[in-house]
Amino acid sequence: MDRTFQVDLRGVVDLLSHHLYASPRVYLRELLQNAVDAITARRAAGGASAPALIRIEPPDVTGDGTLRVIDTGIGLTEEQVHQFLATIGRSSKRDDLGFARHDFLGQFGIGLLSCFLVADEIRVLTRAEGAPAVLWRGFGDGRYSVQTEGQRRDEVGTTVTLVPRRDAEQWLQRYTVVELASLYGSLLPFRVEVAGVPVSGDGLPWRTGDEGRRERLQEYCQQLFGFVPFDAIDLSVPAAGLTGIAFVLPTPANPAARAGHRVYLKRMLLAEGAEGVLPPWAFFARCVIDAGELRPTASREALYEDSLLEATREALGDQLRGWLMRLAGRNPRRLGEFLDVHHLGVKALALHDDEMLRLVERWWPMETNTGRMTLADFRAQHGLVRYSAQLDEFRQIGAVAAAQGMPLVNAGYIYDTEIIERLPQVEPGALIERVEPGDLSTAFDALEPEVELAKRPFLQLAQRALDRLGCEVVLRAYDPAGMPAMYLTSRSASFAAELRATRERVDEVWADVLDALARTDEQDRSQLVLNYRNPLVRRVSEIPDPDLVRLAVEGLYGQALLLGHHPLRPADAALLNGSFLGLLNKAVGHEE
Numbered sequence: 001m002d003r004t005f006q007v008d009l010r011g012v013v014d015l016l017s018h019h020l021y022a023s024p025r026v027y028l029r030e031l032l033q034n035a036v037d038a039i040t041a042r043r044a045a046g047g048a049s050a051p052a053l054i055r056i057e058p059p060d061v062t063g064d065g066t067l068r069v070i071d072t073g074i075g076l077t078e079e080q081v082h083q084f085l086a087t088i089g090r091s092s093k094r095d096d097l098g099f100a101r102h103d104f105l106g107q108f109g110i111g112l113l114s115c116f117l118v119a120d121e122i123r124v125l126t127r128a129e130g131a132p133a134v135l136w137r138g139f140g141d142g143r144y145s146v147q148t149e150g151q152r153r154d155e156v157g158t159t160v161t162l163v164p165r166r167d168a169e170q171w172l173q174r175y176t177v178v179e180l181a182s183l184y185g186s187l188l189p190f191r192v193e194v195a196g197v198p199v200s201g202d203g204l205p206w207r208t209g210d211e212g213r214r215e216r217l218q219e220y221c222q223q224l225f226g227f228v229p230f231d232a233i234d235l236s237v238p239a240a241g242l243t244g245i246a247f248v249l250p251t252p253a254n255p256a257a258r259a260g261h262r263v264y265l266k267r268m269l270l271a272e273g274a275e276g277v278l279p280p281w282a283f284f285a286r287c288v289i290d291a292g293e294l295r296p297t298a299s300r301e302a303l304y305e306d307s308l309l310e311a312t313r314e315a316l317g318d319q320l321r322g323w324l325m326r327l328a329g330r331n332p333r334r335l336g337e338f339l340d341v342h343h344l345g346v347k348a349l350a351l352h353d354d355e356m357l358r359l360v361e362r363w364w365p366m367e368t369n370t371g372r373m374t375l376a377d378f379r380a381q382h383g384l385v386r387y388s389a390q391l392d393e394f395r396q397i398g399a400v401a402a403a404q405g406m407p408l409v410n411a412g413y414i415y416d417t418e419i420i421e422r423l424p425q426v427e428p429g430a431l432i433e434r435v436e437p438g439d440l441s442t443a444f445d446a447l448e449p450e451v452e453l454a455k456r457p458f459l460q461l462a463q464r465a466l467d468r469l470g471c472e473v474v475l476r477a478y479d480p481a482g483m484p485a486m487y488l489t490s491r492s493a494s495f496a497a498e499l500r501a502t503r504e505r506v507d508e509v510w511a512d513v514l515d516a517l518a519r520t521d522e523q524d525r526s527q528l529v530l531n532y533r534n535p536l537v538r539r540v541s542e543i544p545d546p547d548l549v550r551l552a553v554e555g556l557y558g559q560a561l562l563l564g565h566h567p568l569r570p571a572d573a574a575l576l577n578g579s580f581l582g583l584l585n586k587a588v589g590h591e592e
């Protein structure tokens with residue numbers, strides 16, 4: 001014999017209160033929603049001019065401790081009461097195939113149950129056109145009764161009465177109810193009153209006349225999000241029945257901190273901090289949208305992630321992009337201000353989007369060793385875009401490269417390297433070249449052969465001083481002449497140096513493994529490039545005292561490390577210290 005499932009109502013209420021909804025406050029939203037749907041149904045059924053009013057009476061108005069929500073909706077007949085109020089999960093708002101009907105907010109047939117989060121008893125007194133009034137009473141323990149005898153309701157519509165639970169009375173108090181009704185219902189198309197005072201406003205704030213619109217929107221944004229927007233962008237996605245407004249943040253946003261968006265579905269607030277409305281790169285905007293076609297999750301606190309939401313997100317992304325492109329075309333100064341604040345978001349976008357890449361190329365000034373300029377200007381002036389991919393590398397070689405007439409872009413900031421490396425894909429004529437510190441030494445002038453020969457003994461002494469640090473000493477001539485020495489290291493050289501330092505601390509088995517790893521190219525060694533154009537270096541190279549040469553070379557090594565912002569290893573610090581004290585000692589002279 002077939003049997004049907006039995007439902008333990010207490011279990012269901014527990015599920016709703018503790019697991020589905022984030023807070024008991026949703027009870028008011030569900031009541032409002034039912035009233036709105038009932039009015040919509042009545043109007044659709046031919047009563048286009050039927051009254052559309054939702055009145056909420058908190059306990060201080062009803063006088064008996066209950067809260068009432070009174071609507072002028074379609075009402076229910078006795079049969080419908082049995083059908084829809086007596087069965088959990090049954091809803092009048094689905095079509096014959098069980099799909100949610102387009103005009104209604106509700107669809108699941110569970111909303112009314114949320115009232116048990118705050119009430120022991122729910123009473124529904126309802127009257128449909130041409131039918132007698134019916135009273136349904138439901139209790140938190142799963143009992144209900146239906147009564148027609150002696151029931152009166154003069155007008156068509158429904159009155160829902162909540163008898164509060166003792167521990168939940170505060171949820172029904174007037175100040176809470178006003179707050180909740182305004183929160184959820186302020187944009188509803190029908191009049192909503194709490195104790196006779198209207199809480200629903202004058203429609204969608206972004207759908208107002210042109211005059212003073214800008215100021216009104218600014219004020220709206222300030223009220224809602226607490227900032228005066230940089231700009232407001234109109235949003236519209238007809239396929240999702242969506243209109244809205246995106247406010248551009250006036251200050252940098254943390255890309256990791258997801259700013260939530262305010263989402264209304266059919267003008268009822270769904271969420272104050274919804275995610276997934278805009279693409280992740282658009283972290284510079286917060287928006288308010290109202291959509292007719294997007295679907296809520298069952299808790300009605302977030303958007304359901306489906307293909308329509310995905311397409312909507314993409315369309316909204318396009319609209320923000322369009323705004324940016326228009327700004328670039330019409331008001332470059334304003335675009336500059338925008339980029340100052342939000343370059344991170346725009347650059348992130350440029351990694352995948354050709355138009356944005358062009359925008360960054362044209363409008364975002366990057367640091368170069370000849371001043372800040374856009375990549376477009378850099379290309380126009382110098383043709384080839386040479387760049388350092390690491391901030392540290394740029395700091396090491398920027399000044400020297402400039403002195404040698406080699407313009408260099410600092411692409412060490414986030415996304416800049418990727419942006420430059422993507423340039424040739426978008427601009428086929430663009431030439432780019434990554435420069436590493438090691439590359440620069442080959443651009444330095446070698447010495448005359450006879451000078452080279454004459455300085456060999458000095459170089460050998462200098463090399464001996466730095467051998468244990470794994471640093472090669474070379475003598476070259478370069479500009480600026482004021483710079484005595486430069487420390488150059490490539491990433492593989494720093495890696496090799498780290499390996500060497502580790503090798504000194506580990507046992508033999510590991511040392512062998514590390515040795516195998518450390519067999520890097522000789523070219524990868526770090527170099528101390530002494531500048532033969534520098535008068536001090538010349539004098540050092542002529543000192544007869546080997547001890548003084550060692551101290552001087554060590555000192556130059558330490559100074560070059562510091563100037564290039566290189567990290568000082570313990571061995572470097574010890575060397576620097578020894579050299580300083582040794583030089584000081586020599587300068588002060590020997591004790592008598």
Ligand SMILES: Nc1ncnc2c1ncn2[C@@H]1O[C@H](COP(=O)(O)OP(=O)(O)OP(=O)(O)O)[C@@H](O)[C@H]1O
Nearest residue numbers: 034035038084091092106107108109110111112158
């Ligand atoms: N104020 C009202 N006027 C007329 N009918 C109502 C009213 N409130 C509830 N009903 C009827 O009771 C049914 C169940 O309501 P309930 O709020 O539990 O679910 P729903 O609104 O259909 O769906 P959802 O769970 O998505 O809100 C509704 O489908 C509707 O037929």
